[in-house]
Amino acid sequence: MGLLDVLDARLGDGLENVLCSHHGRRLRRLGWGEVLDSGDAGWFTPRRPVQHGNKIEVLIDGATAFPVVAEAIENAQKYIHIANWHASPDFQLTREPGAPQLRELLSAAAERVPVRVLLWAGPPIPFFEPTRKRALAAQKAFWDCGAVRCELDARERTLHCHHEKVVIVDDVAFVGGLDMTAVEGDRHDSPEHPPRDLGWHDHVARLEGPVVAEVAGHFAARWLEIAGETLPAPEVPPEAGPSSVQLVRTVPEKTYDFAPHGDFSLLDSYLRALRAARSLIYLENQFLWSPEITEVLIDKLCRPPSPEFRMVLLLPQKPSNGADTTRGQLGRLIDADVDRRLVAATLVAHGDAPVYVHAKLAIVDDQWLSVGSANLNEHSLFNDTEVNVVTDDAAVARSTRLRLWAEHLGADVSGPVDEVVDTVWRPALEGRSRVTTLPGVSRRAGRLQGPLRGLLVDG
Secondary structure, eight states: OOHHHHHHHHHHHHHHHHHHHHHHHHHHHTTOTHHHHOOOOSSSOTTSOEEEEEEEEEEESHHHHHHHHHHHHHTOSSOEEEEESOOOTTOBSSOSTTOOBHHHHHHHHTTTSOEEEEEEOOOSSOSSSSOHHHHHHHHHHHHTTSSEEEEEEOOOOTTOOBOOOEEEETTEEEEESOOSSOTTSOOOOOTTOOSOSOEEEOEEEEEESTHHHHHHHHHHHHHHHHHOOOOOOOOOOOOOSSEEEEEEEEBOTTSOTTOTTOBOHHHHHHHHHHHHOSSEEEEEESOBOOHHHHHHHHHHHHSOSSTTOEEEEEOOSSOSSOHHHHHHHHHHHHHHOTTSOEEEEEEEOTTSOEEEEOOEEEEETTTEEEEESOOBSHIIIIISBEEEEEEOOHHHHHHHHHHHHHHHHOSOOOSOHHHHIIIIIHHHHHSSSSEEEOSOOOOSGGGGHHHHHHHHHOO
């Protein structure tokens, strides 16, 4: 390692230490200090209730998820509530000929049930999408539908947003990473990832059972503060399956009266699970900036908890922003991987066209699964509003991993995890398949962008 690399690494470490110390002071001031300081065991954070007797299904990619959401909307009997980063009125949930636009779908449903849509109002200065002009145009188009009520939420922290993606229809909830819009990319990809300008890999969790009332209650709390309307207390649906499920959130302090000191249960949830990992950490995520997360991952690689331990990261080839930061953190992980336990990959379609990994999914030890809207960066873990759902249903976690690995690798992935990583994942990166090694891993100044950005915009 040359002198510049040594200086760069020390500067990067110093900045990340400053950022982590800042986060620690902030969370301790708000009464959330144990999230970063504690090594408590257990898959679930004690800060949020755990709901038992649920059914959870992970819908992979938009071509699978959106038709299920559309069917629920078409059959709604009680109400429809949607909270998105952005939703386009002309978006079609299916690609079938003559498929209705979202505003048409919601307008038809509004003739029999209340329909409420809550969108981020966009940034005050049009530096990134969706602009406030676009958000206002969407609101007007939804209002013009008649009974569809659309409100814009402008209570974001500086340079941050309302990022959650939630749909509640009667006794079913959908929580994931897919917005109902074509802004910034085509969400209608399928597990086959056919060639297109830019494929879009993501997930939505379909939920039934008592946890649906938790999702509905979260929407109602935000709606009250933004729309000024008190919604009826959500009915708790009957038990629908064997899964225990927890709704976890990021809600920055001083954003809403219902959480004046914030809610950082989503960060707590991730750190608990990653610290507890014994045999596998599998992450699909759009970003990997957070030093709090990468420090846990580095520790696992430096001190493997078992001989079988493996780590697989699926990240986009070119993130929409922060590419150097993600690659810089990845460089640190690769440096720590002296025993070759780590696989870092991205997706490509047939013909080597890139597939944008927009997913926010994690699986640990085939026992814990998290899916939702949160990226592994300062935005999602500290400053945007986010919603994930977590389950310790081992059958759901393992079956979801097997489906995803079979999709990505096109091979038998049913064997022991360490053997599949070593004998299927690694050779796949070398050949012509849907996975390939992440390009341009940076071990130099690129890693500094995340800490600098965090210090500048994190209050």
